[in-house]
Amino acid sequence: MEKLGEIGEHEAIRRLTAKLGVHADLCVGVGDDCAVCELPGTGTDQVFTTDPVIEGIHFQPAENPERIGNKAAGRVLSDIAAMGAHPQWLLVNVVAPPEQDFQTLEKIYVGMTALCERFGATIIGGDLAQGPCLELHVFGTGVLPSGTALLRSGARPGDFIFVTGPLGCSIEGRHLDFTPRVEEGIFLRETGLVNAMMDISDGLATDLRHILKQSGVGALLEAERIPKAGTLEQALHDGEDFELLFTTSPEDAEDLRVKWLEKYGIELPMIGKTTDEMETLKLKRDGNIQILEAKAFEHFSNQTQGGMQ
Amino acid sequence: MEKLGEIGEHEAIRRLTAKLGVHADLCVGVGDDCAVCELPGTGTDQVFTTDPVIEGIHFQPAENPERIGNKAAGRVLSDIAAMGAHPQWLLVNVVAPPEQDFQTLEKIYVGMTALCERFGATIIGGDLAQGPCLELHVFGTGVLPSGTALLRSGARPGDFIFVTGPLGCSIEGRHLDFTPRVEEGIFLRETGLVNAMMDISDGLATDLRHILKQSGVGALLEAERIPKAGTLEQALHDGEDFELLFTTSPEDAEDLRVKWLEKYGIELPMIGKTTDEMETLKLKRDGNIQILEAKAFEHFSNQTQGGMQ
Numbered sequence: 001m002e003k004l005g006e007i008g009e010h011e012a013i014r015r016l017t018a019k020l021g022v023h024a025d026l027c028v029g030v031g032d033d034c035a036v037c038e039l040p041g042t043g044t045d046q047v048f049t050t051d052p053v054i055e056g057i058h059f060q061p062a063e064n065p066e067r068i069g070n071k072a073a074g075r076v077l078s079d080i081a082a083m084g085a086h087p088q089w090l091l092v093n094v095v096a097p098p099e100q101d102f103q104t105l106e107k108i109y110v111g112m113t114a115l116c117e118r119f120g121a122t123i124i125g126g127d128l129a130q131g132p133c134l135e136l137h138v139f140g141t142g143v144l145p146s147g148t149a150l151l152r153s154g155a156r157p158g159d160f161i162f163v164t165g166p167l168g169c170s171i172e173g174r175h176l177d178f179t180p181r182v183e184e185g186i187f188l189r190e191t192g193l194v195n196a197m198m199d200i201s202d203g204l205a206t207d208l209r210h211i212l213k214q215s216g217v218g219a220l221l222e223a224e225r226i227p228k229a230g231t232l233e234q235a236l237h238d239g240e241d242f243e244l245l246f247t248t249s250p251e252d253a254e255d256l257r258v259k260w261l262e263k264y265g266i267e268l269p270m271i272g273k274t275t276d277e278m279e280t281l282k283l284k285r286d287g288n289i290q291i292l293e294a295k296a297f298e299h300f301s302n303q304t305q306g307g308m309q
Numbered sequence: 310m311e312k313l314g315e316i317g318e319h320e321a322i323r324r325l326t327a328k329l330g331v332h333a334d335l336c337v338g339v340g341d342d343c344a345v346c347e348l349p350g351t352g353t354d355q356v357f358t359t360d361p362v363i364e365g366i367h368f369q370p371a372e373n374p375e376r377i378g379n380k381a382a383g384r385v386l387s388d389i390a391a392m393g394a395h396p397q398w399l400l401v402n403v404v405a406p407p408e409q410d411f412q413t414l415e416k417i418y419v420g421m422t423a424l425c426e427r428f429g430a431t432i433i434g435g436d437l438a439q440g441p442c443l444e445l446h447v448f449g450t451g452v453l454p455s456g457t458a459l460l461r462s463g464a465r466p467g468d469f470i471f472v473t474g475p476l477g478c479s480i481e482g483r484h485l486d487f488t489p490r491v492e493e494g495i496f497l498r499e500t501g502l503v504n505a506m507m508d509i510s511d512g513l514a515t516d517l518r519h520i521l522k523q524s525g526v527g528a529l530l531e532a533e534r535i536p537k538a539g540t541l542e543q544a545l546h547d548g549e550d551f552e553l554l555f556t557t558s559p560e561d562a563e564d565l566r567v568k569w570l571e572k573y574g575i576e577l578p579m580i581g582k583t584t585d586e587m588e589t590l591k592l593k594r595d596g597n598i599q600i601l602e603a604k605a606f607e608h609f610s611n612q613t614q615g616g617m618q
Contacts, residue, residue, distance in 0.1 A: 005407030098314030
């Protein structure tokens, strides 16, 4: 008997989804921030994602409920942002024990609704069921012009790598009250200058690896260029930053930098470049180049260094 | 402090969703089997639903995993069927403890995928997270021509009430390996003869009450006309039948009966009529008419008579 804890989250997902069906309107299935499906006859695509937020795993029981709501809706909005899509509809499954304080649930809804309103999303349904602890399962959709979704697979060797903001130390609070980069995601897509994009949930070092794998490229990060909320180690591995990570061709980088500066009044942090060393992630630090190993939280993984995810 | 167990599932949902946002494309929000949203410019509407399936609540740990998968996908497909829609996309959040046997999860996916393939649905994403017990949260979408979704609110006084099959005793197995009435739902919508429709998950006596409330009508059921898998009591209250419950105008009833007979080769069971006695549900049995009280499973309700839901 093989246990889930021995297999780990990512391998388990890979195996469970290996035999799923296909469909002519399904453009991108499992493996990106969202699935992408064509909406025939509309010139638009629809994106779909879902994220769980579980007591004791993603938040502690004593946490401020509005912040829990912000995280539950925010994780899904961040996935939609990572495709460059406009958020649309959300549905929420709530699981809770009978002794659950009802006011806490009401405040969670206040947190979710406030974030949705800010980004043009609407909660249209869901369910409420009995279970051993408080959980929120949020399902979300978004829309964008056909064929324009920014995927993890679009990077090319030599691309410049960017992030939308500082990384690390999200455990100090930002993992709950972060702002999903919805506006930035749409802006970046509309520039037409971005090759690949995703949001950072598991940590820069882990998530960049998804882009490398799916694009068939490597990367060299420059330690001093990475915007940090704490130490370099934290910026690389903490996760739950919910900033956008994306690449652009070298010839478009200056154009993108200028457009970003005009729009947001700040410099866009360029943190390294992709390489042709397939799936190899390197870090340049104090003049030395080293191979960077993955070290992020993975559900069920025994190697995990604790921490919230 | 007010506890969820004191408020009950339906009242809690009502309160939590009372302040949700609105949107011009949102045709039907919380309160029907699915939410219904317009897909502008396509002549079609899209329906959205979500259902949890939780160990110890909706199935027992030792249960055959393919049947658990059938139930998880089937509940969502049944909601889509209840609108008369064509199933489209499904996403699945899996929650499990690290010691979860992985083969069980694989078999659950086999069960879900088999049912999806049968009804033209495709699983396109989801997530896997750590939690105290096995749970499946399935999100689903469907499509149908604009403005044709069959709602709970469409019944009129004097309508004939029908069900698609026998009710009761689903706990003996059918609550896991039932067939969602997707084909029947689409067929019924296409006849153009149905005024209101829903699926039976909480039991005939409870679910019919939703149609009565939302349509502003009452009903008189005839005990001997109700198709029963066991006793009358079981047919009225067991729930998890996942048959479709619907109404039609008296002048269309014969037409619908003939069309159903031609299509399926069996008589369509007419079980009673709606009345103008707002929200009053009555049962005629052995010549006597009595008021029928609700008595179904409700999550968190202390009045619950146990049983699986």
